[in-house]
Amino acid sequence: MGLLDRLSGLLRLKKKEVNVLCLGLDNSGKTTIINKLKPSNAQSQDIVPTIGFSIAKFKSSSLSFTVFDMSGQGRYRNLWEHYYKEGQAIIFVIDSSDKLRMVVAKEELDTLLNHPDIKHRRIPILFFANKMDLRDAVTSVKVSQLLCLENIKDKPWHICASDAIKGEGLQEGVDWLQDQIQAVKT
Amino acid sequence: MAAASSSDSDSCRAESKEANSKWLDAHYDPMANIHTFSACLALADLHGDGEYKLVVGDLGPGGQQPRLKVLKGPTVLTESPLPALPAAAATFLMDQHEPRTPALALASGPCVYVYKNLRPYFKFSLPHLPPNPLEQDLWNQAKEDRIDPLTLKEMLEGIREKAEVPLSVQSLRFLQLELSEMEAFVNQHKSKAIRRQTVITTMSTLKKSLAEEDAVSCLVLGTENKELLVLDSEAFTILAKMSLPSVPVFLEVSGQFDVEFRLAAACRNGNIYVLRRDSKRPKYCIELSAQPVGLVRVHKVLVVGSTQDSLHGFTHKGKKLWTVQMPAAILTMNLLEQCSRGLQAVMAGLANGEVRIYHDKTLLNVIRTPEAVTSLCFGRYGREDNTLIMTTRGGGLIIKILKRTAVFVEGGGEVGPPPAQATKLNVPRKTRLYVDQTLREREAGTAMHRTFQTDLYLLRLRAARAYVQAIESSLSPVSAIAREPLKLHAVVQGLGPTFKLTLHLQNTSTARPILGLLVCFLYNEALYALPRAFFKVPLLVPGLNYPLETFVESLSDKGISDIIKVLVLREGQSAPLLSAHINMPVSEGLAAA
Numbered sequence: 145m146g147l148l149d150r151l152s153g154l155l156r157l158k159k160k161e162v163n164v165l166c167l168g169l170d171n172s173g174k175t176t177i178i179n180k181l182k183p184s185n186a187q188s189q190d191i192v193p194t195i196g197f198s199i200a201k202f203k204s205s206s207l208s209f210t211v212f213d214m215s216g217q218g219r220y221r222n223l224w225e226h227y228y229k230e231g232q233a234i235i236f237v238i239d240s241s242d243k244l245r246m247v248v249a250k251e252e253l254d255t256l257l258n259h260p261d262i263k264h265r266r267i268p269i270l271f272f273a274n275k276m277d278l279r280d281a282v283t284s285v286k287v288s289q290l291l292c293l294e295n296i297k298d299k300p301w302h303i304c305a306s307d308a309i310k311g312e313g314l315q316e317g318v319d320w321l322q323d324q325i326q327a328v329k330t
Numbered sequence: 331m332a333a334a335s336s337s338d339s340d341s342c343r344a345e346s347k348e349a350n351s352k353w354l355d356a357h358y359d360p361m362a363n364i365h366t367f368s369a370c371l372a373l374a375d376l377h378g379d380g381e382y383k384l385v386v387g388d389l390g391p392g393g394q395q396p397r398l399k400v401l402k403g404p405t406v407l408t409e410s411p412l413p414a415l416p417a418a419a420a421t422f423l424m425d426q427h428e429p430r431t432p433a434l435a436l437a438s439g440p441c442v443y444v445y446k447n448l449r450p451y452f453k454f455s456l457p458h459l460p461p462n463p464l465e466q467d468l469w470n471q472a473k474e475d476r477i478d479p480l481t482l483k484e485m486l487e488g489i490r491e492k493a494e495v496p497l498s499v500q501s502l503r504f505l506q507l508e509l510s511e512m513e514a515f516v517n518q519h520k521s522k523a524i525r526r527q528t529v530i531t532t533m534s535t536l537k538k539s540l541a542e543e544d545a546v547s548c549l550v551l552g553t554e555n556k557e558l559l560v561l562d563s564e565a566f567t568i569l570a571k572m573s574l575p576s577v578p579v580f581l582e583v584s585g586q587f588d589v590e591f592r593l594a595a596a597c598r599n600g601n602i603y604v605l606r607r608d609s610k611r612p613k614y615c616i617e618l619s620a621q622p623v624g625l626v627r628v629h630k631v632l633v634v635g636s637t638q639d640s641l642h643g644f645t646h647k648g649k650k651l652w653t654v655q656m657p658a659a660i661l662t663m664n665l666l667e668q669c670s671r672g673l674q675a676v677m678a679g680l681a682n683g684e685v686r687i688y689h690d691k692t693l694l695n696v697i698r699t700p701e702a703v704t705s706l707c708f709g710r711y712g713r714e715d716n717t718l719i720m721t722t723r724g725g726g727l728i729i730k731i732l733k734r735t736a737v738f739v740e741g742g743g744e745v746g747p748p749p750a751q752a753t754k755l756n757v758p759r760k761t762r763l764y765v766d767q768t769l770r771e772r773e774a775g776t777a778m779h780r781t782f783q784t785d786l787y788l789l790r791l792r793a794a795r796a797y798v799q800a801i802e803s804s805l806s807p808v809s810a811i812a813r814e815p816l817k818l819h820a821v822v823q824g825l826g827p828t829f830k831l832t833l834h835l836q837n838t839s840t841a842r843p844i845l846g847l848l849v850c851f852l853y854n855e856a857l858y859a860l861p862r863a864f865f866k867v868p869l870l871v872p873g874l875n876y877p878l879e880t881f882v883e884s885l886s887d888k889g890i891s892d893i894i895k896v897l898v899l900r901e902g903q904s905a906p907l908l909s910a911h912i913n914m915p916v917s918e919g920l921a922a923a
Contacts, residue, residue, distance in 0.1 A: 169713075219670065242403065244403045244404055245714055248714060251733060251734075252734075255735070
């Protein structure tokens with residue numbers, strides 16, 4: 145990978161553009177995660193609940209991501225499906241400390257996976273079991289169990305425990321996502 | 331957590347069933363140990379952080395240890411003991427200060443405990459009621475030792491029976507005491523001023539002047555003293571006082587205090603009284619045929635659940651709109667308000683473990699729970715808008731979340747014609763035999779008729795003969811003579827060789843006792859031995875059943891059984907009034923020997 149990076153850097157190739165959908169319930173930390181993935185000079189200081197959706201860009205080592213940061217509030221969740229066509233990858237964020245709404249997250253994930261625009265496409269899904277720093281957070285293994293992630297058979301998926309405020313676990317997830325996208329492309 | 335994960339894996343398996351359900355099972359904990367009812371549940375954003383908490387006025391497992399519990403998500407956040415059993419819990423905004431954290435009011439005994447930020451903030455006590463002046467006078471006399479405890483007791487009893495103002499707690503306790511304890515009690519309590527205090531039975535909130543979500547509210551209290559009080563939430567002064575003909579138990583409030591409001595109070599006498607602004611007495615009265623078990627207002631309809639397992643809809647003026655019958659007793663009721671779709675419906679927790687949701691007369695949804703639900707609450711909990719919280723009779727906690735895509739359709743839970751219509755009638759089939767028989771009847775009808783009539787004549791003759799014979803020898807166990815209405819039957823108990831023979835004798839007249847009857851047993855003396863074969867019957871009071879027992883011993887060692895006759899005779903007459911024949915069973919004791 146390092147070699148490839150250096151090669152593309154030397155050749156001054158333009159990085160590939162990828163559209164990513166960032167989904168999850170409200171207050172799960174979607175905007176914070178995306179903010180943390182931006183270069184440090186572009187990060188915003190305070191994060192407010194997203195209204196509708198917003199578009200953000202960040203770069204990984206070899207890809208340039210365009211993220212549709214959707215609002216997770218109940219009344220805006222019906223907007224999600226309008227962007228399913230554009231999405232080449234999905235980041236699904238879960239608040240690990242909110243055990244009560246894990247069923248709601250599962251329900252939204254099930255409707256997402258059964259949507260005609262998503263169902264037959266082999267797009268990678270990255271799960272962030274966010275807010276790992278909180279005391280009553282459950283582990284990423286438990287989250288994957290509660291969401292029945294083992295039932296996803298036709299799509300590559302990966303779950304990372306993350307702490308979006310400190311930025312822990314984010315890089316691992318993005319690296320996995322980049323590998324998957326490149327594997328699909330080639 | 332274990333319970334949550336198991337229920338979750340269940341939901342994974344039963345996915346097809348889950349798909350058409352409108353509810354997501356968020357949490358089920360049968361061991362939560364929450365014993366409460368709907369009036370003691372409240373949802374509020376207590377810390378102002380957008381995360382709604384559930385406030386529970388818990389009665390304790392046996393109604394013994396009242397506790398205030400605050401739940402965050404599926405777990406108890408704080409728990410604190412309460413001085414008395416809670417009657418109602420409510421959350422309301424007290425003032426205009428920022429941040430707008432609501433205060434929590436808990437009615438318990440004669441006080442309302444107000445908590446802010448989960449810390450005790452204020453205790454409001456109901457004002458004392460004026461005591462009876464006569465009673466006051468008596469205790470003043472006792473204080474100056476001008477009256478002894480016995481006369482005090484007599485005078486107080488006189489007041490209790492006659493006066494319309496009830497006695498104070500102190501006098502009532504005094505009246506309960508034994509003679510020996512009175513002196514000490516009077517000495518101890520005579521110097522204290524007598525007080526009369528009442529108890530809060532129900533509590534609700536009423537918006538003060540604005541109808542908005544975050545407007546200041548007033549508390550409305552219903553007391554055991556048949557009064558409704560409206561409290562100012564900032565100063566805790568009484569803004570209005572209204573009186574009712576009975577004790578209010580459920581309260582439903584609409585409108586704003588400063589503009590116009592309506593109070594509907596369901597009372598213990600089975601009536602609902604509707605009061606309006608500026609009316610000190612009820613304006614309308616709705617009389618129910620049974621006691622109310624819940625009162626919920628849906629838009630402009632008052633929905634009342636009654637102990638006769640039915641929901642009734644009334645207008646605010648007391649006109650009955652509809653009645654729906656429930657399949658089981660209603661345990662609790664509450665309002666389901668889905669703001670995003672503008673739906674208001676009534677939830678009713680039934681004794682058969684169902685929770686039914688009704689919009690007017692139509693059944694929208696039925697939730698089946700593992701145990702009967704005793705309290706219901708629907709609203710924003712945690713960060714989810716449409717959450718239904720239920721507690722069960724055994725103290726379990728069930729949390730369900732309404733799916734975002736779920737729409738309550740009218741007639742969704744409706745069933746078609748009753749299932750009885752689909753079952754076939756049990757009409758027996760006719761075979762060839764029947765057809766042949768009808769053919770024969772058609773051909774030889776006349777002969778059949780004649781033969782049958784002749785047989786019938788003979789039958790009547792024989793029946794009459796046998797009946798006359800039975801009357802002559804008084805064989806029947808029920809006496810036919812109007813003068814001596816009697817009934818006799820005999821029971822044999824035991825395996826032998828000793829049997830217990832019990833005669834049940836009853837006088838069936840309306841109001842005439844029978845005197846001077848005798849009982850005589852006729853039996854084969856070679857086979858049976860009776861200690862007394864002839865005895866007198868006590869006076870027979872009409873209606874009572876007299877069991878008269880004797881012991882019969884079987885003498886035969888060959889396993890022979892015989893008949894024993896019982897005759898009931900009148901003294902001085904030889905013809906028995908009635909008799910019974912007892913077929914003695916074979917003595918099994920001898921057979922074994």
